[in-house]
Amino acid sequence: MKKSFVSCFVAIVFFVFIVPQHSILAATILPVKTKTHDYKGQKYVQLTGGKKSVTDKINKELKLHAVTAAKVNTDVKKENKAHFYNSTSSTKYNKNRQLSVVFIDAIYTGGAHEMFSTYTYNYNLDTGKKIELKDIAYTDSQISNMIISISYNLTLLKESGRAIFDENIFDFPISQDTPFYLYDGGIVIKFHPYEVAPFSEGFVDVKIPYSVINGPDIAKSNNTTAPSSSYIESNIDDDFEGYDEGNLYELSNGQIWKQVEFKYSYTYSYRPEVVIYKDGSRYYMKVDGMTDKVQVERIK
Secondary structure (H helix, E strand, O other), X not given: OHHHXXXXXXXXXXXXXXXXXXXXXXHHOXXXXXXXXXXXXXXXXXXXXXXXXXXXXXXXXXXXXXXXHHHHHHHHHHHOXXXXXXXXXXXXXXXXXXXXXXXXXXXXXXXXXXXXXXXXXXXXXXXXXXXXXXXXXXXXXXXHHHHHHHHHHHHHHHHOOOOOOHHHXXXXXXXXXXXXXXXXXXXXXXXXXXXXXXXHHOOEEEEEEHXXXXXXXXXXXXXXXXXXXXXXXXXXXXXXXXXXXXXXXXXXXXXXXXEOOOOOEOOOEEOOEEEEEEEOOEEEEEEOOOOOOEEEEEXX
């Protein structure tokens, strides 16, 4: 009887003093919520809930963006009352203990229109550490897959009617500082106006799934193609001696393409990289080291 009483007492102590402590600790970490605030006309996001030390740190960084924008706005208005700097902010992602906040800033200092820029803040809500592009794609294979996926998606956007610059489908600005934000299945790269399209297109967003970034190395796959036959990346199988109408180009993936437009440009290289993409009903080829693309059709 005494042993039974002691066992019961120990059980009571465990549930009263041990279990509730864990429950209370868990209850104090509330889900993070976001709300837009205003500082002297500049919009910025602030967080409530979560770990207080983390939330306070993130809130300070986000508010600093608005405070800086307000100062710049004051400075440009001193030069000309018609000038301005305006910042807006929105929450793009708040799931799985991760957060993405995007600022769109506009500055007008004369000219036909204001200029836009974007700043993205991605956080781990458990640690408060910023999530950077190098945390998403850090191996050679991941970086290669990301770049190929961007080219592929820019090609699709152009096919859909967006005015993507031809020369930027395969040559676009990308670095560890490139703005991006998270979504459920991956990341979204944001290109500024003029980077890959005219100003009228605004920001160009390109979705890249984690499954593509972390998948097999596309550049080293057997057929060296992206997820669609409208985009091919390979190598010239042997010597390359420039463009000329009627030339046949044999690729290392076994395909043979014929140049069907009059364009001549001589240069020599051995097994240069080549990309072929579809624009409307036509295919174009761009060889590494050449400044122009040429229209081609597949023979084999």
